[in-house]
Amino acid sequence: MKIVENKIFKLILNEQKGNKKFGSLYKKIKQRIYFLMAVNNLEDYPTAPPYSRHKLGGDLKDCYGISVSGNWRIIIRSVNHEVDLSKIREIEILDICDYH
Numbered sequence: 001m002k003i004v005e006n007k008i009f010k011l012i013l014n015e016q017k018g019n020k021k022f023g024s025l026y027k028k029i030k031q032r033i034y035f036l037m038a039v040n041n042l043e044d045y046p047t048a049p050p051y052s053r054h055k056l057g058g059d060l061k062d063c064y065g066i067s068v069s070g071n072w073r074i075i076i077r078s079v080n081h082e083v084d085l086s087k088i089r090e091i092e093i094l095d096i097c098d099y100h
Contacts, residue, residue, distance in 0.1 A: 001039050004079055004092040009033075022096065028068050029096060036066070036091065042078070043085035063094060071098040
């Protein structure tokens with residue numbers, strides 16, 4: 001799957017800056033990002049732990065969360081606002097945060 005190159009994505013690809021920003025979570029975040037890049041579409045990304053793709057609600061209703069650790073999630077959305085997971089082949093990382 002393709003990930004739009006934005007500030008957050010570039011931060012993850014820069015090991016020094018990623019480690020500084022996310023500390024011990026950086027390795028897991030990077031693993032999740034590389035896994036996202038390896039699948040053909042969002043439907044192929046696991047819903048079971050430890051990766052746990054899940055639909056979000058409220059203000060993030062058009063987004064998905066990818067579990068990192070505890071309450072930490074990678075927040076992503078489809079670039080073309082597609083709702084069929086098998087057709088989502090390009091995403092944007094909106095945030096990496098503890099949103100609970």
